[in-house]
Amino acid sequence: ASLLESTMYQLDVYENITTDSERFDIALNLVITWINRILFLKLLESQLISYHGSKNSDQYRFLSPQIVKDYDELNELFFKVLALPVADRPIQVQEKFKNIPYLNSSLFELTPNEGKYFRITGLKLGLMPLFSHTVLKDLNGHNIQHELDTLEYLFRFLDAYDFGSEQSDEITKSENKTLINASVLGLIFEKINGYKDGSFFTPAFITQYMCQEAIERTVIRKFNEHFNWNCQTLTDIHNNDFDKQEAISLLDTITLCDPAVGSGHFLVSALNRLIAIRAELGLLYDHNGKRLKDYSISIENDELIVLDEEGEMFHYKPNNKESQRVQRTLFELKRNIIENNLFGADINPNSVNICRLRLWIELLKNAYYKDSNELETLPNIDINIKCGDSLKNKYPIAIGESINDLFLQKHIATYKQAVLDYKQTCNKLQKQTVRNSIEQIKNRIQNTDSQMNLFDANINNDVQKESQFAHSLEWMLEFPEVLDGEGKFSGFDIVIGNPPYIQLQTDGGKLAKLYEPNTSKKGDARNNYKTFTRTGDIYCLFYERGYQLLKPNGFLCFITSNKWMR
8 A cells, every 4th residue: 555655646646637536556467567577576586485495595595675765775675686687687686686697578678657657766765664463573573563665565564475386395394384375376466357347356266167078078179179089077088098298289279368467377277277188188298208207296275286196295406407398398388388378458557467476476386496596597488378358359350261361371480480479488588579560460450451440430530530549359360370371360268257247337328338239230350249238247248259159169268147047
């Protein structure tokens, strides 16, 4: 609350912000950006301490008021340390933060609002009274009563918890700290961010069940179709003889999308389920093609649990060859699944950023050292999570069709390669160049498409035309992973999630006006929902959109309101 209030105070001077609501939304976006980075750094710190043991823990503690004393130094940590490869960092920070690796996360790139308004350096330090039931204790174990500087309060508050995982080692367990894992963070973020969007946190046992049902049915269907089998369970598949590489290739083709992705809880559950299925089918192989046969993998409390042949929890030890092999295998498998199998969209940019953060956190759990000092960098997975209105689009969604057959057929390979290059590049300048190239390709496709004239015939002003589509999501174009070799939209194997429940007549019928069918003679690809009624609920439109996005014989798995029963 103190950070939010300070940010809103600093935004007072910007004349382009005309309402308190707009100022609040901008402030919330900035604060969530900063908190996302701090939480990621806390998790990184926890990982590094875990990797190197209690004897060396002080060398890897960097997120403390003794080291980061003010907002200027925190900003330095964001942009002079995490944003730069070790060799490119200024001399002033190299010794102070010598044990912090470069991870290549776009989390530490300047956001549009930071560029337009200010970075965290724009805030002023100030004292903050402690919450009456604070977890912070003095040396005698009593609650601290005096005020603390906001930044010190934040660091000490975070340090009161274990930011590890279910596989935390004895370093933190001995301190009897409450566990804060990625699932708990998701709950916190949903409460902060989803309070007015009709979104609700989905408990882990529900996301796990839904992902298990949808993904396992998809795997069984794909194997039956490919091998001409009639298997009913994963055990049936495992008991058959099949080519291992063919089977892995089949699993690599699964595409799953959450069109109201929120904090990314369903994608995390799907990631864990896809890994568990590979283990169950005996398809876990390292980079040399050797199978991980002495390990069992299960899912507990939305966490991936890896046990060795003696039933002991796997714990990464960088200097142990076998431990390095397992950690690298899990990292590269997670990376492959996140890059190629998992997709999401949300109209709320804060949700999109939180979802990306959660996927980076999942990768961070299995980050491994390429050499004695350098961790493997994180891929640019942000491109798989789009910010936009899943229910609005310029171009009609049609399985097996392309928005521009001739141009896209000619350039689809270039488009797909550009997206692949973006995911894999670690160079910031090259990354921006590739990002610009992707946007140029998409713009050329859209500007040459014959359907660009599908606007409301009664609107002649170009600005008005574009404003209708300012937040639209072009499903026929945005995800090249679900475009075939000719640029035709093939759809997703699975559409899953918890769509928002908001009555369309809420707030004077604004949503109803936004999504009501267009009566223009030329038609309008935006609003052709057969389920639309002005007194209906937006979740109905998500169902219809979900079916439009599905491949033939695909699976849609949504949580639903019980209104349809009435």
